[in-house]
Amino acid sequence: xxxxxxxxxxxxxxxxxxxxxxxxxxxxxxxxxxxxxxxxxxxxxxxxxxxxxxxxxxxxxxxxxxxxxxxxxxxxxxxxxxxxxxxxxxxxxxxxxxxxxxxxxxxxxxxxxxxxxxxxxxxxxxxxxxxxxxxxxxxxxxxxxxxxxxxxxxxxxxxxxxxxxxxxxxxxxxxxxxxxxxxxxxxxxxxxxxxxxxxxxxxxxxxxxxxxxxxxxxxxxxxxxxxxxxxxxxxxxxxxxxxxxxxxxxxxxxxxxxxxxxxxxxxxxxxxxxxxxxxxxxxxxxxxxxxxxxxxxxxxxxxxxxxxxxxxxxxxxxxxxxxxxxxxxxxxxxxxxxxxxxxxxxxxxxxxxxxxxxxxxxxxxxxxxxxxxxxx
Amino acid sequence: xxxxxxxxxxxxxxxxxxxxxxxxxxxxxxxxxxxxxxxxxxxxxxxxxxxxxxxxxxxxxxxxxxxxxxxxxxxxxxxxxxxxxxxxxxxxxxxxxxxxxxxxxxxxxxxxxxxxxxxxxxxxxxxxxxxxxxxxxxxxxxxxxxxxxxxxxxxxxxxxxxxxxxxxxxxxxxxxxxxxxxxxxxxxxxxxxxxxxxxxxxxxxxxxxxxxxxxxxxxxxxxxxxxxxxxxxxxxxxxxxxxxxxxxxxxxxxxxxxxxxxxxxxxxxxxxxxxxxxxxxxxxxxxxxxxxxxxxxxxxxxxxxxxxxxxxxxxxxxxxxxxxxxxxxxxxxxxxxxxxxxxxxxxxxxxxxxxxxxxxxxxxxxxxxxxxxxxx
Numbered sequence: 146x147x148x149x150x151x152x153x154x155x156x157x158x159x160x161x162x163x164x165x166x167x168x169x170x171x172x173x174x175x176x177x178x179x180x181x182x183x184x185x186x187x188x189x190x191x192x193x194x195x196x197x198x199x200x201x202x203x204x205x206x207x208x209x210x211x212x213x214x215x216x217x218x219x220x221x222x223x224x225x226x227x228x229x230x231x232x233x234x235x236x237x238x239x240x241x242x243x244x245x246x247x248x249x250x251x252x253x254x255x256x257x258x259x260x261x262x263x264x265x266x267x268x269x270x271x272x273x274x275x276x277x278x279x280x281x282x283x284x285x286x287x288x289x290x291x292x293x294x295x296x297x298x299x300x301x302x303x304x305x306x307x308x309x310x311x312x313x314x315x316x317x318x319x320x321x322x323x324x325x326x327x328x329x330x331x332x333x334x335x336x337x338x339x340x341x342x343x344x345x346x347x348x349x350x351x352x353x354x355x356x357x358x359x360x361x362x363x364x365x366x367x368x369x370x371x372x373x374x375x376x377x378x379x380x381x382x383x384x385x386x387x388x389x390x391x392x393x394x395x396x397x398x399x400x401x402x403x404x405x406x407x408x409x410x411x412x413x414x415x416x417x418x419x420x421x422x423x424x425x426x427x428x429x430x431x432x433x434x435x436x437x438x439x440x441x442x443x444x445x446x447x448x449x450x451x452x453x454x455x456x457x458x459x460x461x462x463x464x465x466x467x468x469x470x471x472x473x474x475x476x477x478x479x480x481x482x483x484x485x486x487x488x489x490x491x492x493x494x495x496x497x498x499x500x501x502x503x504x505x506x507x508x509x510x511x512x513x514x515x516x517x518x519x520x521x
Numbered sequence: 522x523x524x525x526x527x528x529x530x531x532x533x534x535x536x537x538x539x540x541x542x543x544x545x546x547x548x549x550x551x552x553x554x555x556x557x558x559x560x561x562x563x564x565x566x567x568x569x570x571x572x573x574x575x576x577x578x579x580x581x582x583x584x585x586x587x588x589x590x591x592x593x594x595x596x597x598x599x600x601x602x603x604x605x606x607x608x609x610x611x612x613x614x615x616x617x618x619x620x621x622x623x624x625x626x627x628x629x630x631x632x633x634x635x636x637x638x639x640x641x642x643x644x645x646x647x648x649x650x651x652x653x654x655x656x657x658x659x660x661x662x663x664x665x666x667x668x669x670x671x672x673x674x675x676x677x678x679x680x681x682x683x684x685x686x687x688x689x690x691x692x693x694x695x696x697x698x699x700x701x702x703x704x705x706x707x708x709x710x711x712x713x714x715x716x717x718x719x720x721x722x723x724x725x726x727x728x729x730x731x732x733x734x735x736x737x738x739x740x741x742x743x744x745x746x747x748x749x750x751x752x753x754x755x756x757x758x759x760x761x762x763x764x765x766x767x768x769x770x771x772x773x774x775x776x777x778x779x780x781x782x783x784x785x786x787x788x789x790x791x792x793x794x795x796x797x798x799x800x801x802x803x804x805x806x807x808x809x810x811x812x813x814x815x816x817x818x819x820x821x822x823x824x825x826x827x828x829x830x831x832x833x834x835x836x837x838x839x840x841x842x843x844x845x846x847x848x849x850x851x852x853x854x855x856x857x858x859x860x861x862x863x864x865x866x867x868x869x870x871x872x873x874x875x876x877x878x879x880x881x882x883x884x885x886x887x888x889x890x891x892x893x894x895x896x897x
Contacts, residue, residue: 175551288856297856341741353822357733364824365717368856375818376852378754442751442815443822446729448740476752480664480673480744 153182154191154211154510162195162208183209190215211235216279217268218505219320221260222327222497225249225286225301225349226410228256230263231498232271235279235506241267242498249286252304253313261317278320279509282501283310284327286350291367294324300387301350323504327497328354328370329361331455334492334500336361339451343443344490345372346456347465349400349411351393351436354500355447373398375439397435399458402428411457418461426464433468440469441476448481455490529558530567530587530886538571538584559585566591587611592655593644594881595696597636598703598873601625601662601677601725602786604632606639607874608647611655611882617643618874625662628680629689637693654696655885658877659686660703662726667743670700676763677726699880703873704730704746705737707831709883710868710876712737715827719819720866721748722832723841725776725787727769727812731823749774751815773811775834778804787833794837802840809844816845817852824857831866 153168163171169179186192192209213235222229229244243263249256264281268274287299294311296302311322332344332354344354351373355362362369373394374387385392386400395401399411406414406425417425440452452473458465470487477485490496529544539547545555562568568585589611598605605620619639625632640657644650663675670687672678687698708720708730720730727749731738738745749770750763761768762776771777775787782790782801793801816828828849834841846863853861866872 173550173554178549357738362733365826366824366856369824371821371854374854375821445747445751446819448742448745450741478747478750480742
C-alpha cells in the first residue's frame, strides 16, 4: 500500500505527461510528497519535464513524462544451437541486435563470453556505455532456479549445472542480471495476448512457458512448464537423453525427428518439410499429435485462452499445429476448448529477446525497485 | 495506484490499531485525505475508534482498528450428497454453522431453497438480519463460469446447467453472491499454506483447485483444475458419466470404487476401509496410483510446492495418499519433487465453507470494492 516514486512512474508509463497538480489529484498524495518524488525521478532521468500551457491561460505548468530512453536494456536468448543479443529501450523497442550460430554445449564461459563481447559491440554501435544499462535478461534452454539464476541439471547444457550465471555476468557487465528458462521468457514476450496462455517451444527439445492471470507462473522451484519430460504411454520403450523412458521430447522433439530422418538437426527437418518430403511431413504431424496428447490433459487442468506454438519445428508450416489441434479438440473438455485459440508465434525468432527485455523492464520499473533506486 | 479508503483498510487488517498521524506517515497521504477516508470508514463501521494515550503524555490521540464484526459473511459448500452453511466474521471465524445430507440432484430451487432457509435460521440464531450480510459465497460440485456464476454442463448436477444461481439467491437474500467450483473454494481455504498449491478433492468425482502465486487460477472459462476428465491410457474401455471413455474419475473416483465394491457410495467405501476390508484398501490405493499418474504430469507442468488431498476418500487414512505419493515421486522430475509436500487436508470437511468465506472477504475488502461502498 505504501506509495513510492515508483508508483508515480507506474502512472506515467502510459505515455501521457502530467503536471504535479494532476499527479496529486490522481494519487491523493500531499503536494510536498509529490514534489519530493518528482525531484528524485528527475535526478535519475526516469522522467523528463515538458512545458505545457494551462487551459486557464495562466503561467505554464510543467508536465512530466516517462523517459523511455532513461536506461538501456540488454536481452539475450541463448538457444541450444544459436544465440541472439539485443539492446532495447524501456518500452522494449529494439535499438540494435545480433545473432550467431553458437552451441550451448561450448559451456558457460565461452557462451557468456560471446554474449559479453557482443553486448559491448552493440553498446559502442549505439553510442552507449555500460553505465546506461539497467539490467541484462538472459534466457537459457533448460531448467533454471529463478531466484538464484542457476541452471539445475539441464539435460541439453553440459557444463552449466550450478554455474553462477548472474554473478559471473554482473561482475563483468556492471549491471544486474536476471536469468530464466528460454520458454518462460518467450511466454513473457507474448504475455499481452491473453491473461492465461501457454507458450510451447518445439525445437531440439520441448518446453512450455506458463502465464496465469497475466503473470509468469514459474512454480515452486522455477521448474514449471517442463512438459518435454512428461511420459507418453505409447513411448515407454524410448530412452530420453534425461535418462528416463518415454519422455515426450524423446519421440516428438526436433532431435528425435532428425534422428528418425537421418539428418543433423531440427533445421534440416524443417528444410525437408519445406522441400515437400512426405516422410518428414508425416513425422512432424505425428509430433504435433504426441504434443497434443500431453497438452490435452494440461488444457483440462489449466484452461488457457491461448496456446502459442514456437521454436524451429513450429516454423515448418501448419503441420505441427494441425497435429496439436487435432488431438486437443478431440480430447479436452468442451468448456475448455470452446474458445481456445491455438496458433503459431507471431514474434518468431524475436520471441526470446522480446521476452528477456520485458522481464528486465518489469523488474526494473516495479514500484518497490524504483523506490530503492531513487530514494535520496 | 490510486489510493482509496480500502487502501487504509488493507493496512488496518493486520489487526494493529493506528492513529491518523501514523496512517499519514505510512501512506504519504495528505492529512486532509486521511481525515476524509477515516470518516467514511467510521460511517460504515468498517473501523472502530480506540482511545490511546500518546507516549509524549499529551492529549490522547484516537487510534483506529479494523472492525471484523462490521459485516457478516455467509459461506455455503454444496456437495454432491451433502451441504454445509456457515456464518463467519470478516476474519473468516465461524459464528454458526449447519450441515445436512442433501442431494445436489434435487435441482437448484430445492437446494438453494434449503440454503436460504438455513441462512435465515443462522442469522436469527446469532441475532443478525440480512442487512448485516456483506456477501454469500457458494461452492458447487461442477464446472462454474466464475464471471457469470453459471454452472456449465455440470455432469453430476442434473437441472443446474445455466441456472442463474447468483441472481436467484441475491434477489432472495438481499446480498451479493459469488459462486465457484467447490474445489477452487477449498483451495482458497488452504491458500495461506503455500504460494503454488493444488487442492485435489476425491469424493464421488475428482477435481482440483489451483493456486498460482497466492491467487486462485480459474482459467479462461473458470474450468481450470478439471482433472477428473483427463483420459487415463489404462482405462480406455471404461465409460464415464460425462459420455467420454477412460476418464480418471470413471476408474478412480469414489463412485467407481463404490460400484466395484457393490456399496451405495463413497462414504460406504470409507467405512469398508476403516473396517479393514483388504479389497477396499487395495482399490483405494490403486485409485491413489491412478490419480498420481495424472498428477505426475501436472507436477512437471505446474511445479507446485504443496498438494493437499481432500474429499471423503482422502479421509480414509493414508491409503489414497500412499498411492499418490508412490507414483508422483517415481514419475515426476527430480527438480519438481525435491521439496514437494503431499498431505491430507487439515481443514477436513470445513475446507469448503472456510474457502467460500475467504472468497467473499477478499472480494468485499479489495481496496477498489471498499472505495465504491464508502465514497460519500
